[in-house]
Amino acid sequence: MSELLTVNAVTKAFGRKVVLENIHLHLEPGRIYGLLGPNGSGKTTLIKLINGLLTPTTGEIFVDGGAVGPRSKSLISYLPDKLYFAEWMTTNNLIDYYSDFYEDFDKERAYNMLMNLNINPDEKLKVLSKGTKEKVQLILVMSRRARLYVLDEPIGGVDPASRDYILDTILGNYDENASILISTHLITDIERILDEVIFLQNGRTVLSAAVDDIRANEGKSVDELFREVFRCY
Amino acid sequence: MLLKLMKHEMKSLWHYCGVVIICVLIASVVFELGVVGTVVANNDVLNIIMIPSLIFLGFAIVAVLSYGIQFGVAFRFYRTMSSDEGYLTHTLPVTTSQHILSKLFSASIYVLIGIIYLAIFIAVTALILMGLTGGIQELTDFLRDLGVFVDEIRKYINIPIALYIIEFIIMGIFSMVFSILVMYLSVALGQLVNSHKLIMSIVFYTIITSVIGIITQIGTMIFSMVEGFMSTIASTNSEAMTPERIMAGMQTIMLVTLVVMIGFGLGAFFITKYIYERKLNLE
Amino acid sequence: MAWKIDNDRPVYLQLMEHIKIKIATGELSAGDRVPPVRVLAAEAGVNPNTMQKALQGLEREGLMYSNRTEGRFISAETNVTQVSSSYARELTVDYYGNMKGLGLNNKEIVKTLEDYIEESGG
Numbered sequence: 074m075s076e077l078l079t080v081n082a083v084t085k086a087f088g089r090k091v092v093l094e095n096i097h098l099h100l101e102p103g104r105i106y107g108l109l110g111p112n113g114s115g116k117t118t119l120i121k122l123i124n125g126l127l128t129p130t131t132g133e134i135f136v137d138g139g140a141v142g143p144r145s146k147s148l149i150s151y152l153p154d155k156l157y158f159a160e161w162m163t164t165n166n167l168i169d170y171y172s173d174f175y176e177d178f179d180k181e182r183a184y185n186m187l188m189n190l191n192i193n194p195d196e197k198l199k200v201l202s203k204g205t206k207e208k209v210q211l212i213l214v215m216s217r218r219a220r221l222y223v224l225d226e227p228i229g230g231v232d233p234a235s236r237d238y239i240l241d242t243i244l245g246n247y248d249e250n251a252s253i254l255i256s257t258h259l260i261t262d263i264e265r266i267l268d269e270v271i272f273l274q275n276g277r278t279v280l281s282a283a284v285d286d287i288r289a290n291e292g293k294s295v296d297e298l299f300r301e302v303f304r305c306y
Numbered sequence: 307m308l309l310k311l312m313k314h315e316m317k318s319l320w321h322y323c324g325v326v327i328i329c330v331l332i333a334s335v336v337f338e339l340g341v342v343g344t345v346v347a348n349n350d351v352l353n354i355i356m357i358p359s360l361i362f363l364g365f366a367i368v369a370v371l372s373y374g375i376q377f378g379v380a381f382r383f384y385r386t387m388s389s390d391e392g393y394l395t396h397t398l399p400v401t402t403s404q405h406i407l408s409k410l411f412s413a414s415i416y417v418l419i420g421i422i423y424l425a426i427f428i429a430v431t432a433l434i435l436m437g438l439t440g441g442i443q444e445l446t447d448f449l450r451d452l453g454v455f456v457d458e459i460r461k462y463i464n465i466p467i468a469l470y471i472i473e474f475i476i477m478g479i480f481s482m483v484f485s486i487l488v489m490y491l492s493v494a495l496g497q498l499v500n501s502h503k504l505i506m507s508i509v510f511y512t513i514i515t516s517v518i519g520i521i522t523q524i525g526t527m528i529f530s531m532v533e534g535f536m537s538t539i540a541s542t543n544s545e546a547m548t549p550e551r552i553m554a555g556m557q558t559i560m561l562v563t564l565v566v567m568i569g570f571g572l573g574a575f576f577i578t579k580y581i582y583e584r585k586l587n588l589e
Numbered sequence: 590m591a592w593k594i595d596n597d598r599p600v601y602l603q604l605m606e607h608i609k610i611k612i613a614t615g616e617l618s619a620g621d622r623v624p625p626v627r628v629l630a631a632e633a634g635v636n637p638n639t640m641q642k643a644l645q646g647l648e649r650e651g652l653m654y655s656n657r658t659e660g661r662f663i664s665a666e667t668n669v670t671q672v673s674s675s676y677a678r679e680l681t682v683d684y685y686g687n688m689k690g691l692g693l694n695n696k697e698i699v700k701t702l703e704d705y706i707e708e709s710g711g
Contacts (some may be wrong), residue, residue, distance in 0.1 A: 093388050103638070104638060105636050105638075109436070123589075124397050125396065125397065126392075126396055126397070126586060126588060127586065127587065128583075128584050128586075142401075143399040143400055143401055144399065145396065146397050146399040146400075147399035149397075151393075153393045155390050155393065156390065157320070157390050157391055157392075157393035157394040158391065158394060159321075159385070159391060161321055170314060173313075173314070174307075174310065174398050174400070175399070178684070209332075225707050230461050237591070237634075240634070241631070241634065244630065244634070244636065244637070245629060245631060247627065247630075247636070247637050259615075261596060263583065264596060265594050265596070265600055265634070265635055265636075265639075266634070266635060266636045267636065268636055268639070283601055284600065285599035285601055285602075285639070286599075288596075288597060288598055288599045288600070289598075289599045290595060291679075293597050294596030294597045295596075296596060296597075297597065
């Protein structure tokens with residue numbers, strides 16, 4: 074299958090509350106996608122479904138032609154929007170952990186990035202600042218040579234200089250066999266690197282288009298279009 | 307993969323149980339020194355202070371080690387499977403069964419070490435006491451009496467004594483594994499609620515262990531009643547409550563308990579697996 | 590340092606402009622080898638796909654050509670003055686349109702420009 078990710082008529086409900094409805098999504102290799110939408114639109118739920126942290130109520134998800142499971146997890150490198158490591162570990166411990174379980178993990182790359190950001194890998198994670206912890210998490214995720222990177226708010230709580238570094242890292246990672254799916258609400262900073270954007274609202278896809286097409290057809294930035302589409306009255 | 311998981315699990319469990327283990331080791335040394343010192347000093351006043359304190363410390367060591375390791379094991383399971391760390395755990399390229407099994411095996415090793423330690427602790431304490439108070443003679447007398455007791459029992463069971471001991475050990479191991487699975491199940495059930503997952507896990511654990519306790523009580527009662535009834539019927543027969551019947555009865559109880567434990571253990575495993583595979587909802 | 594990109598116009602068009610300026614200023618000359626897409630994209634701070642689109646656009650306009658084995662090159666026929674003046678014309682069209690939009694008439698537009706040239710010392 075040429076498609077990296079296929080989301081086929083997926084609906085997710087928690088009890089009677091429907092959080093995602095009839096979502097169709099096809100991601101191809103070698104592209105950078107933006108998943109955009111206001112809070113509560115279902116972005117995080119969709120991301121969790123892709124990563125096997127939730128199971129769809131109806132519909133199916135295929136990663137590189139296979140179902141969600143250990144194989145798909147080995148192909149996807151996921152950055153959640155919360156910190157997920159045990160604080161008593163050091164960055165070195167985490168790197169060993171990643172190397173053990175992910176064949177595609179590139180240790181050298183990880184150490185280079187840590188050095189560039191002046192992060193000491195021998196320190197326990199709990200003594201690092203929140204921003205630094207987030208960077209460590211990002212470095213680990215981007216040091217894998219995965220087929221699909223799913224980044225949930227990668228530049229959220231980060232200062233502008235680091236933001237640039239992170240975006241450069243994301244671009245530098247570009248591989249025509251791999252794709253990146255970035256979920257964010259900070260559209261302005263990120264839209265110039267996106268190929269396509271998908272707008273989610275109330276659990277439904279309201280728009281799926283190439284960034285340059287939006288700019289050419291609407292004469293405005295994706296951020297401006299977003300504000301229009303999701304205007305609060 | 308299972309081995310890799312276990313390797314990390316063993317290292318991580320030390321983080322959760324290590325403090326308890328080290329404290330217990332230090333306390334044990336203090337305890338044994340206390341025992342030796344008290345016996346040797348043979349001072350009445352000292353005895354009044356030390357004997358209750360040492361008894362308390364001895365029990366504390368046993369309790370803290372057992373509960374400490376169990377709690378460490380359960381808490382580690384909770385952290386990696388149900389809390390934020392779950393984002394890392396559940397996206398590893400590994401099946402849920404592998405996660406549960408690797409944790410189960412690693413936890414069992416720790417619990418087993420705890421049990422062996424306590425056995426050694428009690429044996430050492432007993433030997434010290436007997437050695438100091440009664441001398442070597444009492445010790446050898448005791449061991450000889452033990453040998454006679456074992457010989458007596460051997461007459462009344464129809465299987466080799468080695469097999470009997472192995473049965474006991476297997477029972478011990480299974481009940482240890484079973485108790486760990488019950489803890490894991492409680493954590494998994496706690497995961498089903500939207501908030502206060504940790505507290506709910508503790509609630510579920512209390513409920514499950516109480517239910518198990520009640521069932522065990524009822525089972526034992528029924529069994530005794532049946533046995534008593536059947537002995538009454540057979541009371542004309544002077545051989546009603548022979549040692550053979552007692553031993554055979556115990557055998558039956560052990561086998562039934564074993565089968566029930568394996569059954570419930572498997573049930574607990576599969577329910578836990580199902581919950582984490584299909585009902586996972588990390589926040 | 591990433592190239593300056595406006596958010597309300599297609600990125601690839603702006604990349605083409607940037608490269609045209611490089612040609613116009615002599616940074617890239619006829620016959621020069623164009624850096625690989627990834628390198629250019631990293632320098633510009635954009636998606637390699639978008640840079641590829643821009644380069645293909647420039648190929649279509651005849652400013653560069655690509656040879657599968659040897660890479661991309663600025664066309665020998667590229668006339669720097671031509672690129673320069675055609676781009677200058679594009680800028681002027683924009684400028685004129687903007688100034689007109691402010692409500693200035695032709696005389697005022699020329700005067701504003703001349704004043705500025707004088708102030709900034711030619």
